Amino acid sequence: MSTTTETLDIAPVGRVEGDLDVRVEIENGVVTNAWTHAEMFRGFEIILRGKDPQAGLVVTPRACGICGASHLTCAAWALDTAWRTEVPRNAIIARNLGQLVESIQSQPRYFYGLYAIDMTNKKYAKSKYYAEACRRFSAFSGTSYELGVTISGKPVEIYALLGGQWPHSSYMVPGGVMCAPTLTDVTRAWGILEYFRRNWLEPVWLGCSLERYEEIHTYDQFQAWLEEKKEHAESDLGFYWRAGQDYGLDTYGAGLGRYVTWGYLPHEDRYQHPTIDGRNDAVIMKSGIYDGKTDKFTTMHQSRVRENMSHAWYNEGSDDFHPFERTTQPVQKNAHNFSGTYSWATAVRDQELGRCEAGPLSRQLVAGGEHGLPWQHKDGLILDMYRKMGGASVHLRQIARMHEAVKLYREAERCLRELRLGEPFYIKPKQQDGAGWGATEAARGALAHWVSVKDGKIENYQIIAPTTWNVGPRDGQGVRGPIEEALVGTPIANKHDPVEVGHVARSFDSCLVCTVHAYDKKTGEQLAKFRTA
Amino acid sequence: MLAVIGCGNLNRKDDAVGVVVARRLAERLRLHPVPGVRAFDCGTGGMEVMFAARGCDALLILDASKSAAEPGAIYQVPGAELESAHEPAYTLHDFRWDHALMAGRRIFREQFPKEVQVWLVEAADTSLGLELTPKIAEAAEALYQRVLAFVADYAARRHADRGEAELAVKRGAIHLSQEVYSRYFDARSGAVLFARGEELCVMPVEEIAGGLLVKQKNAKGDRSIDAAELIRARGWDDLGEHALTGRWDSELGALAIAMPKRSES
Known part of the structure; x- marks a missing residue:
């Protein structure tokens, strides 16, 4: 039988050009090669050059309407390390809390608003789970969709208590935070968390108490939990687990098998004098790279990261550069040349180990490692599943994310318990020149900002976002990026509706830059009758 | 809103x-x-x-x-x-x-x-x-x-849109149902009281601006304001119980309540 290769260019439905587009080659109904391309240039690096060092606190959270708190966290810690500030424990807690509630918000919003809608695709009409998937997950009308999207607005009300508003607050500043929550604020925050737990997290997401869920540490215990009660199996987690396997989502989308996290949530008593090198030993959730092929864990350090622009639209040559060495020279006019340059994203790699995937799966695999300090968080469930299920898949990537909901919630509780309202939230810093680095884990993965300050101005500002790791094009050695690699081997049942590509792409919850948001769907002629000046 | x-x-x-x-x-x-x-x-x-x-x-x-x-x-x-x-x-x-x-x-x-x-x-x-x-x-x-x-x-x-409101004055305290409170107060928890002729005026304010506390009485959200001092000083009835009608005065931005006099007996 002769084999023919077909090429499919997939842009998000209904749009001429999306933020993230995919090209795949298909042979005999299976993806054999793939290219992901980010269609928008970020430009913060250019906006920020020569500005006041604190401009990063205002400019970078606007990068994204979804993870503004994560950018703000990085921007603040980057300046703290550059200026060698002292950050009081209350401020560390208030920053962590802002980060946490943003990620908690993302749990239902991403799952129902982006990922689970594909479970209602007619491809799965023959599955015994299909009718129930439609009842729960259909956009707007699904029972869980409606509840989940609605409740996703709740956790960030805590952010508004701290930062004055959500999104886009700049309450984190070098030296601490510009807020002083009152007892009333803390009480309201407890109420909001409690509401989230009682109305969604326990009854809908888990079908059990947090305490019962927290007893699960291994794959076997997870399966025992699933079978223990009808409520467990029929919770959204339990239902997704069963339906996802029936749909075959555990059979593709593995990716390149190497996983990175910066670690996050600096401990309030261990990072009051923040430095770049002191961070690894100060974070509650440890940093690391897990290499699935060798089954080895390595502690991650910012000095290990490199960017390669061989296949991206920049005039920066084909060598690997550390972010501090980047010059950010975008090419003005560009075309898609899939054997040459084809994306605004750069190829990010670890200088020794190579390309890595970022995201909840990475965090949860690294959480299972024996590296790190005894007091740091350890949780082996997802690593156990990874080993016993034969590696990663679209399905496991999703389960890792769902699994995080409970621990994020518990950390938010801990923040509220640890605040000491009578103590300082801010210690005025002294500006100075220097190099700084701030990192965190956004809901969708490893985020870091690099800043160098010279003569009191920003000399260089660089950001590597989770999606830069994941969406990046081929690197200098031609190695595919994580999503590109995850697409290879994906079976395509209907090339006119390649839902499988959607599953893979959406399982990474890509978060691309927000560029121009001006309303452009109608012409001046169509709007003419509404013109008033 | x-x-x-x-x-x-x-x-x-x-x-x-x-x-x-x-x-x-x-x-x-x-x-x-x-x-x-x-x-x-x-x-x-x-x-x-x-x-x-x-x-x-x-x-x-x-x-x-x-x-x-x-x-x-x-x-x-x-x-x-x-x-x-x-x-x-x-x-x-x-x-x-x-x-x-x-x-x-x-x-x-x-x-x-x-x-x-x-x-x-x-x-x-x-x-x-x-x-x-x-x-x-x-x-x-x-x-x-x-x-x-x-x-x-x-x-x-x-x-x-604000018409008249049913309320009660009992022993010097103004009682507002949850419906009346939410229609006129928008969650503000303070009130400034003043007299205009024989009307007692209740102006909703942010608590931070001063005034009297609009106290929540029950889970449903009914409220009361202790107005005994002003009511007594104006010679209105601060001992009896009265079901009254307040009118919204949009120029004053206040509820105006025609008050009954204290009986001399």
Whole structure:
């Protein structure tokens, strides 16, 4: 039988050009090669050059309407390390809390608003789970969709208590935070968390108490939990687990098998004098790279990261550069040349180990490692599943994310318990020149900002976002990026509706830059009758 | 409740015009609150629009447009003209306010504003940069003045809807049902009391502005205000129980209650 290769260019439905587009080659109904391309240039690096060092606190959270708190966290810690500030424990807690509630918000919003809608695709009409998937997950009308999207607005009300508003607050500043929550604020925050737990997290997401869920540490215990009660199996987690396997989502989308996290949530008593090198030993959730092929864990350090622009639209040559060495020279006019340059994203790699995937799966695999300090968080469930299920898949990537909901919630509780309202939230810093680095884990993965300050101005500002790791094009050695690699081997049942590509792409919850948001769907002629000046 | 929401990207010159105006309004409202009006900067977070608007009866969205018209042109468009269905892409990034209008209406139903307007300013330049271009800065000023007029009109319309309220005065305390409280007080927990002729006037204020506490009495949310001192001083009945009718005086911004005299017996 002769084999023919077909090429499919997939842009998000209904749009001429999306933020993230995919090209795949298909042979005999299976993806054999793939290219992901980010269609928008970020430009913060250019906006920020020569500005006041604190401009990063205002400019970078606007990068994204979804993870503004994560950018703000990085921007603040980057300046703290550059200026060698002292950050009081209350401020560390208030920053962590802002980060946490943003990620908690993302749990239902991403799952129902982006990922689970594909479970209602007619491809799965023959599955015994299909009718129930439609009842729960259909956009707007699904029972869980409606509840989940609605409740996703709740956790960030805590952010508004701290930062004055959500999104886009700049309450984190070098030296601490510009807020002083009152007892009333803390009480309201407890109420909001409690509401989230009682109305969604326990009854809908888990079908059990947090305490019962927290007893699960291994794959076997997870399966025992699933079978223990009808409520467990029929919770959204339990239902997704069963339906996802029936749909075959555990059979593709593995990716390149190497996983990175910066670690996050600096401990309030261990990072009051923040430095770049002191961070690894100060974070509650440890940093690391897990290499699935060798089954080895390595502690991650910012000095290990490199960017390669061989296949991206920049005039920066084909060598690997550390972010501090980047010059950010975008090419003005560009075309898609899939054997040459084809994306605004750069190829990010670890200088020794190579390309890595970022995201909840990475965090949860690294959480299972024996590296790190005894007091740091350890949780082996997802690593156990990874080993016993034969590696990663679209399905496991999703389960890792769902699994995080409970621990994020518990950390938010801990923040509220640890605040000491009578103590300082801010210690005025002294500006100075220097190099700084701030990192965190956004809901969708490893985020870091690099800043160098010279003569009191920003000399260089660089950001590597989770999606830069994941969406990046081929690197200098031609190695595919994580999503590109995850697409290879994906079976395509209907090339006119390649839902499988959607599953893979959406399982990474890509978060691309927000560029121009001006309303452009109608012409001046169509709007003419509404013109008033 | 009216929500005024600015959308756009502050890092993209004129794209920021809606956000700039909304932030200016928010700052003004912080210093001079207008009951029932809130301003938000939703920036690039399209989905946040539907949460900010939830529970309001009116919504005004401010944004920039790129319609190939003359820069600085202002459009005032009914929301229904622009709302659209969201087709999920590979990210949540392309969820914009026009999707939020439709999604909010479908998910929140009667809790979503009936009156929706979108005011757009045609941008001149949306390249990277933190400042509005001069022409759009001028248009932003015009837009801000219009928004202030809209806010004033909205506040007046709300007052016009306020008819008479049934309430009670018992032994010197004014009792307000939860319905009356929410209609006239908008969650404000303070009241200033004063007399005009034979009327006792109750002006809702933010607690921070002083006045008496509007105390919550039960889980349902009924309230009471201890007014015994003023009632006694004016010779009104501070001992009996009276079911009374208050009228809303929109010039005073207060509930006016005709008070019964103390009987001499």
